[in-house]
Amino acid sequence: MSNNSSQKRLIIARHGERVDFCFNDHKHWTEKVVDPNGRYRPFNLNIPRNLPKRANGVAGFRTDTPLTEIGYLQSKLIGRAFRDKNIKFDIVFVSPALRCIQTAIGILKGMNAGHIKLNIEPGLFEWLQLCRNILPTWMTIDELIEAGYPISSEYNPVFKIPDLNLSESLSEYYERSYKITKTLFEKSRYQTILFVGHGSSLDACTRLVTGGQNRNTNDFYDILQRTPYLSTIQLNDNEKKYEIVGSPIPPLKHSVNNEYDFKIVHKYA
Numbered sequence: 001m002s003n004n005s006s007q008k009r010l011i012i013a014r015h016g017e018r019v020d021f022c023f024n025d026h027k028h029w030t031e032k033v034v035d036p037n038g039r040y041r042p043f044n045l046n047i048p049r050n051l052p053k054r055a056n057g058v059a060g061f062r063t064d065t066p067l068t069e070i071g072y073l074q075s076k077l078i079g080r081a082f083r084d085k086n087i088k089f090d091i092v093f094v095s096p097a098l099r100c101i102q103t104a105i106g107i108l109k110g111m112n113a114g115h116i117k118l119n120i121e122p123g124l125f126e127w128l129q130l131c132r133n134i135l136p137t138w139m140t141i142d143e144l145i146e147a148g149y150p151i152s153s154e155y156n157p158v159f160k161i162p163d164l165n166l167s168e169s170l171s172e173y174y175e176r177s178y179k180i181t182k183t184l185f186e187k188s189r190y191q192t193i194l195f196v197g198h199g200s201s202l203d204a205c206t207r208l209v210t211g212g213q214n215r216n217t218n219d220f221y222d223i224l225q226r227t228p229y230l231s232t233i234q235l236n237d238n239e240k241k242y243e244i245v246g247s248p249i250p251p252l253k254h255s256v257n258n259e260y261d262f263k264i265v266h267k268y269a
Contacts, residue, residue, distance in 0.1 A: 008237040010185045012195040015103040016071030052147035063136040067102045075103045079110020081249035090190035095124040095197045096138040104196040117152040123159030123180045126198035127173040171214040177204035199227040210242045
């Protein structure tokens with residue numbers, strides 16, 4: 001699959017493995033990575049070696065989690081798969097969640113396309129009911145640029161952060177996603193577009209635009225649970241007739257690797 005086709009296409013990807021879901025025991029990971037002297041000390045090799053600076057410090061990652069090291073590696077693997085398929089993105093839109101931004105960076109790194117700027121689109125954020133009445137405090141555009149991330153400072157989003165409604169219904173979430181797809185895909189002059197969003201984005205951004213109806217809650221959660229990290233889906237636009245054509249690259253599967261406790265050798269001594 002190359003960019004020689006005249007068909008416009010939208011590829012949507014879920015973010016990679018997130019720190020808070022990987023390290024979700026009784027004590028929050030943000031409380032465990034800071035030593036008594038206030039220094040950042042990762043306690044596991046899968047915790048990021050470094051974190052970008054933000055106004056509210058490490059505490060800011062409590063509601064805006066970064067990727068794990070494996071999550072970033074997953075992203076680069078997906079980028080390499082796009083490169084192997086000769087897929088080249090003309091423009092990239094990303095949810096404001098840090099895990100999505102870092103995923104997009106990893107994808108572009110794997111494609112050797114680090115020159116592409118990311119357009120931060122708050123409208124791509126997940127269903128706001130999942131936030132449990134607390135809207136995350138995302139990093140600002142200036143903070144992201146200061147961290148060295150390739151962020152466009154000129155993009156004017158379809159939905160601004162104040163437009164997001166914490167009490168939105170599931171139907172309103174699907175309608176928001178529909179508006180994002182219609183606005184950024186249909187009206188775009190670009191041929192190959194990438195959205196990097198959340199587990200629900202693959203369905204929500206394609207459902208209504210292909211003639212489907214809003215999901216009920218049970219179906220929504222069932223689909224969400226069946227959409228693993230770095231899942232991808234492609235939507236083609238053939239003269240305003242939208243069609244889901246599957247995933248443009250092979251899937252990514254790997255097993256769970258739990259922490260090793262050396263004390264186990266003494267148990268059977």
